[in-house]
Amino acid sequence: MKETALHNAHIRAGAKMGEFAGYDMPLYYPPGVIKEHEWVRSNAGIFDVSHMGQITLKGEGVVQFLETLTPSAFEPKAHGRAQYTVLLNEEGGIIDDLIITRVSDNEFYAVINAGCKDKDIAWIKSKMPDDVRIITHTDRALIAIQGAWSERVLHEVLGVEAHDLPYMHMMKTEAPDGSEMLVSRVGYTGEDGFEISVYNELAEEVWDKLADHNVVKPVGLAARDSLRLEMGYALYGHEIDATTSPVEAGSSWIISKKTSGYFGYDRIQKELSEGTRRKLVAIKLIDKGIAREGAEIHNENDQAVGVLTSGGHSPILKASIGMGYVPPELSAPGSKVFVNVRGRNIAAEVASLPFVPSKVKSIKKNAA
Amino acid sequence: MAEMKYTKDHECIYVDGDVAWVGITDYAREALGDLVYVELPEVGKSVSKGDDFAVVESVKTAAEVYSPVDGKVVEANDNMPDDLELITKALNEGGWIAKIKMSDASQLDGLMNEAAYKDYLSELD
Numbered sequence: 001m002k003e004t005a006l007h008n009a010h011i012r013a014g015a016k017m018g019e020f021a022g023y024d025m026p027l028y029y030p031p032g033v034i035k036e037h038e039w040v041r042s043n044a045g046i047f048d049v050s051h052m053g054q055i056t057l058k059g060e061g062v063v064q065f066l067e068t069l070t071p072s073a074f075e076p077k078a079h080g081r082a083q084y085t086v087l088l089n090e091e092g093g094i095i096d097d098l099i100i101t102r103v104s105d106n107e108f109y110a111v112i113n114a115g116c117k118d119k120d121i122a123w124i125k126s127k128m129p130d131d132v133r134i135i136t137h138t139d140r141a142l143i144a145i146q147g148a149w150s151e152r153v154l155h156e157v158l159g160v161e162a163h164d165l166p167y168m169h170m171m172k173t174e175a176p177d178g179s180e181m182l183v184s185r186v187g188y189t190g191e192d193g194f195e196i197s198v199y200n201e202l203a204e205e206v207w208d209k210l211a212d213h214n215v216v217k218p219v220g221l222a223a224r225d226s227l228r229l230e231m232g233y234a235l236y237g238h239e240i241d242a243t244t245s246p247v248e249a250g251s252s253w254i255i256s257k258k259t260s261g262y263f264g265y266d267r268i269q270k271e272l273s274e275g276t277r278r279k280l281v282a283i284k285l286i287d288k289g290i291a292r293e294g295a296e297i298h299n300e301n302d303q304a305v306g307v308l309t310s311g312g313h314s315p316i317l318k319a320s321i322g323m324g325y326v327p328p329e330l331s332a333p334g335s336k337v338f339v340n341v342r343g344r345n346i347a348a349e350v351a352s353l354p355f356v357p358s359k360v361k362s363i364k365k366n367a368a
Numbered sequence: 369m370a371e372m373k374y375t376k377d378h379e380c381i382y383v384d385g386d387v388a389w390v391g392i393t394d395y396a397r398e399a400l401g402d403l404v405y406v407e408l409p410e411v412g413k414s415v416s417k418g419d420d421f422a423v424v425e426s427v428k429t430a431a432e433v434y435s436p437v438d439g440k441v442v443e444a445n446d447n448m449p450d451d452l453e454l455i456t457k458a459l460n461e462g463g464w465i466a467k468i469k470m471s472d473a474s475q476l477d478g479l480m481n482e483a484a485y486k487d488y489l490s491e492l493d
Binding site: 226 | 401402404405407423425427428430449
């Protein structure tokens with residue numbers, strides 16, 4: 001198994017380790033999943049996300065290239081602006097979801113899923129025109145800090161002034177040793193927070209400094225999953241995969257009305273005008289039980305009409321929540337469905353997202 | 369003084385006359401992590417040795433609880449689903465999941481005692 005630059009820090013902290021995307025990663029630390037989850041929603045947690053891929057695409061043709069690889073527009077994006085989007089295949093299915101940030105006119109930085117990074121890079125290289133190059137930042141680690149205290153901790157521990165950095169924006173700053181540190185106000189939890197990119201040899205020092213702050217606790221992948229589930233954020237391989245389009249997955253907002261000619265364009269346009277056969281929805285169990293991915297969703301006539309793509313316990317709601325695909329006619333919030341667990345139909349309903357209020361510092365209030 | 373018996377699937381049994389109180393061991397509890405749900409068996413249900421008759425669910429996974437004996441469920445711990453902390457208690461102090469009236473108490477002879485279970489654990493990963 002591969003290890004991130006922070007592997008030793010997790011062992012020292014007594015983490016329960018486990019394999020994820022070929023890496024030996026911390027699943028949880030001694031407090032346990034539920035306490036870690038609650039801590040992020042009331043204080044600040046740090047996550048090692050160095051297993052994810054960090055890449056740069058640059059060159060004269062990069063904007064046009066990104067507008068071929070994704071259904072989003074990049075030409076009008078300001079420097080420092082981050083965009084959540086997807087890489088589409090020729091059939092309009094999703095290769096990966098990612099955040100692409102414009103660094104300068106012809107330079108973009110992206111963070112891609114650990115389990116997809118080899119595939120993504122191979123795909124990008126196979127489609128790259130001569131006037132674009134790719135750099136893979138295998139010499140960099142990535143640490144996420146999430147929770148209301150994040151901005152204050154960043155200031156107190158790393159001397160970073162992020163007060164004026166809006167959500168979905170990146171700034172370049174200095175790491176403790178003077179090397180380049182990238183700070184992006186993004187995250188996967190619905191809390192205010194940042195993702196910090198530093199060189200590998202610096203990672204453990206930065207992690208330890210952050211962890212030493214009394215409002216910060218390290219948080220593992222298990223809580224990362226329960227936190228994103230409360231937001232209804234997709235996890236590749238569950239809500240989205242090579243067969244799902246962003247329209248089905250409820251991400252139509254990333255599809256530009258101005259661009260065309262990207263991979264999968266025909267299917268996307270067809271789905272936008274004619275609708276889709278299935279829609280991704282949030283589901284909350286009404287009766288007692290826990291439903292997990294793979295559980296069948298039944299309608300009121302006990303017919304199997306869909307499947308759960310993720311499911312688990314929400315520590316904040318103290319209820320069972322999940323996400324899954326259902327036919328469009330059952331996709332309105334409040335629709336009654338059943339989730340079949342071990343042969344028993346548990347009453348459930350389609351819910352609105354997010355399950356728990358989002359606290360990200362939306363740029364809407366900063367927009368002129 | 370009733371003796372505790374253990375199974376390879378990490379059930380533990382407190383023997384009270386001809387009734388077996390069934391729960392899970394510390395080892396199983398630690399492996400599961402934070403518990404979030406318990407599915408109790410129906411009172412009156414007949415069980416055979418090896419049947420899964422209850423489910424213990426944690427944030428990570430669901431684990432079946434298997435009946436160590438043939439018999440009938442005479443009581444289910446209705447306090448447990450609303451107070452999952454009970455699972456951390458000793459079987460005779462509230463940590464039991466269900467009580468089974470045994471149809472053949474000699475089936476207990478094939479189960480491990482505490483020393484044998486400790487040995488068994490040390491051989492596991």
